[in-house]
Amino acid sequence: MPDTPAEPMVQIQGIKKTYSEDRSLFAGSAPALTAIDGVSLCIEKGEVFGLVGASGSGKTTLGRLLLKLEEIDAGQIRFQGKDISGLKGAALKDFRRRVQLIPQDPYQSLNPYMSIFDTVAEPLIIHGIRSSEARRQKAAQALDAAGLSPAADFFPSYPHQLSGGQRQRAAIARAMVLSPEFVIADEPTSMLDATISFTIFKLLADLRKTQGVTLLFITHDLAAARFLCDRIAVIYKGQIVESGLSEQVINNPGSDYTRALIKAQPRFSFVNQ
Numbered sequence: 001m002p003d004t005p006a007e008p009m010v011q012i013q014g015i016k017k018t019y020s021e022d023r024s025l026f027a028g029s030a031p032a033l034t035a036i037d038g039v040s041l042c043i044e045k046g047e048v049f050g051l052v053g054a055s056g057s058g059k060t061t062l063g064r065l066l067l068k069l070e071e072i073d074a075g076q077i078r079f080q081g082k083d084i085s086g087l088k089g090a091a092l093k094d095f096r097r098r099v100q101l102i103p104q105d106p107y108q109s110l111n112p113y114m115s116i117f118d119t120v121a122e123p124l125i126i127h128g129i130r131s132s133e134a135r136r137q138k139a140a141q142a143l144d145a146a147g148l149s150p151a152a153d154f155f156p157s158y159p160h161q162l163s164g165g166q167r168q169r170a171a172i173a174r175a176m177v178l179s180p181e182f183v184i185a186d187e188p189t190s191m192l193d194a195t196i197s198f199t200i201f202k203l204l205a206d207l208r209k210t211q212g213v214t215l216l217f218i219t220h221d222l223a224a225a226r227f228l229c230d231r232i233a234v235i236y237k238g239q240i241v242e243s244g245l246s247e248q249v250i251n252n253p254g255s256d257y258t259r260a261l262i263k264a265q266p267r268f269s270f271v272n273q
């Protein structure tokens with residue numbers, strides 16, 4: 001029997017998202033803003049896919065639409081072959097387990113009043129893992145995998161007792177504790193310095209290898225995208241201007257916008273060492 005090709009993790013077809021009010025600084029009286037304007041993409045199982053663009057290009061909006069934190073106005077998003085638009089109840093809860101977010105800012109995303117154990121174990125409670133021993137074990141595994149080891153030493157800590165890099169590792173452990181299949185990392189190192197950022201990129205690359213997770217890496221940093229991603233798509237004003245294998249897009253950019261983005265990157269050689 002011939003092999004049937006694996007189903008993509010995510011298929012996006014012609015999606016649009018318009019906000020009724022343009023909140024950008026110089027919008028004047030403009031009534032609406034189309035943040036995502038007819039985007040189509042396919043993310044394969046097990047790949048790291050980069051969404052690259054400058055500030056305001058629509059990256060976070062696209063991530064929020066994929067997480068179903070906001071609804072699209074047109075088009076379709078399919079996750080593992082199923083249209084996510086009608087998900088409700090148990091099916092939506094199951095989707096929320098399978099798809100996770102690594103947020104941008106580890107200084108804001110972690111609840112300052114929750115210990116690292118409670119932070120990482122909370123999703124397990126939400127998703128019905130009743131045994132406290134099982135929660136301990138899974139939280140420890142997630143923290144170890146995120147490089148906070150030995151995990152038990154970090155259980156009683158609070159976010160303010162950790163460095164920025166350690167906080168982001170805790171946020172990654174929280175995102176990974178339910179063994180999601182698809183993870184969106186939205187500018188996960190924007191608050192960290194270059195050296196720490198690089199260790200986080202390495203961690204994400206490891207998690208893909210060891211846990212087989214599919215990653216959407218949202219960034220303005222082409223060097224980071226080249227280091228981490230198999231393929232990238234470049235987004236500008238809510239539209240994909242080009243996409244392809246990372247090396248190809250970066251070495252042979254096909255659009256003026258990508259060329260300008262490459263030119264504007266002062267740290268462009270940093271991860272190539």
Ligand SMILES: Nc1ncnc2c1ncn2[C@@H]1O[C@H](COP(=O)(O)OP(=O)(O)OP(=O)(O)O)[C@@H](O)[C@H]1O
Binds near residue numbers: 023059060061220
């Ligand atoms: N809730 C909202 N209401 C109105 N406009 C919005 C809303 N969210 C985003 N926008 C607008 O949509 C556009 C795309 O924003 P988005 O945050 O997706 O861009 P981005 O590429 O992630 O930028 P950054 O890197 O600065 O986060 C921007 O012009 C932004 O002002």
